[in-house]
Amino acid sequence: MANTPTNEDILFLGIDGGGTRCRAILMDQNNRQLGVGNGGPANPFYDATRALKSIGAAVDEALQASNLSGEDKSRLVVGMGLAGVNIPSMFESVNHSDHPFKARYLTSDLHIASIGAHEDADGAVIVAGTGSCGFAHADGRSLELGGHGFPCGDKASGAWLGLSAVQAVLLAEDELGPPTALSELVSKQLKGEGLLIVEVLNGAKSSDYAELAPLVFEAAEFGDDVAVKIVSQGANYLNKMAQQLFAFGAERLSIIGGVSARYTKWMAADVSARIQAPLNPPEYGAVLYAKSQFYKNLELSQ
């Protein structure tokens, strides 16, 4: 119980919300971790009600893990980085939702990921998880690329890999595309042969497609032509994104998200040589963001 804060303390809570899951981390003013919590999908662009519910669950779990109660919410200064809020109406809608905290600062998941990865406002990140996007901050300016959501955008993402795999399997099934090892892999995972995979995927969300992404890397690593083509297209897109982020002035680039590690070896050598491991996870970046915003506002109000 040594870490349990006294009632007067302000505490900082960082939230990282993506298309598949949501993480919360609670820290004291000295950056000591008090507890963490997890929640479900938290991209308000796909489902705003579910996103707020997932975030609530992660916050409650982090409070419990820190031996705190719901009443302590009023002591929390919250930094919240969410996928989907790069879309202006989404930002407004989430930012105007009620909250029980001392203060809440909303920004994109990309922004907090970058702050966390570099322990600095400057730097760049590419997120390749359920969705995909790029972000750079340099010399006081920001650049956001991609992150337009599935299925219109998010090329190279887990959802894009999964959908591309399903499309290839269906083309092969009709002999309107080349045969592929993905047919067996996808059928096995979805427990449905041939056309039955269409039924299994009826109403599927981006996170459902993303569950198929590892199969595409698996087939590509075994030399399956169709899978190699899909992965190469994705890697090529991430290369272009990285080059723009470097050109914008970012010195440090990290690639994070569920499919990022498996992409690295498929990317251009001059890009992959410049990729550096993130120093901290995104939720820690959210804490740093909450602190910087809170103290900036304190100064402004004095």
Add this chain to the structure above:
Amino acid sequence: MANTPTNEDILFLGIDGGGTRCRAILMDQNNRQLGVGNGGPANPFYDATRALKSIGAAVDEALQASNLSGEDKSRLVVGMGLAGVNIPSMFESVNHSDHPFKARYLTSDLHIASIGAHEDADGAVIVAGTGSCGFAHADGRSLELGGHGFPCGDKASGAWLGLSAVQAVLLAEDELGPPTALSELVSKQLKGEGLLIVEVLNGAKSSDYAELAPLVFEAAEFGDDVAVKIVSQGANYLNKMAQQLFAFGAERLSIIGGVSARYTKWMAADVSARIQAPLNPPEYGAVLYAKSQFYKNLELSQ
């Protein structure tokens, strides 16, 4: 009122249900048209409740146009060709739904389109509308290609063209893809510049994407490289589909559906030379199907 049937007559009703709309045609035993009706989207794979409602509306309108009432439904022998029922569970679910008709025979929209187009059980059709698919019947055997639904299948369809256009516009917006005339055309139609189109399309259905399809042909016809590439990919897929249908034994091939006419000039010369205009619309094919099934069953029961 010369065409108004006497109460004892059996009447035949043909229904063609696709992803965007549904048509019903009422005919007497001598193939005289009594009335037609229209309804909304009727693909049960996307929304079964809505599909049955759309069909109901089209039937009611056809009855009214024929000076008949709801009580006359028990005199109708119905042929119903629906998109989506190539998926076995969809077929079962629709086929077991209650109906007030004398008899109801369910098959795919492709099957009735082919019967209508060729006035014969043998022949082939490619449907390129909101969705896309191919069908051939020859020597008592059938072949179905594509029709796996959006976004996993339905390559070359209106929905696929529209989604491909949006993807290209977003890539161009981020300078991660080549500039394209589609940016201006799509923004104008969706009344949203740049990233705002993502907001407009949040939750969009296949029929919403299909509304953008004419813009892709427009840009391609003006020589826009990006649009030419999309249309060529679609045309290439339809070429392969046509070649398989010919190889299966179909002598006559028709291409129908909302985007079919604009594809013809982009298709391979040896394929487009063999495309023949449909003799009758799909809903008429549904009437022919209803008749053949009804009299076949009568014979079987005697």
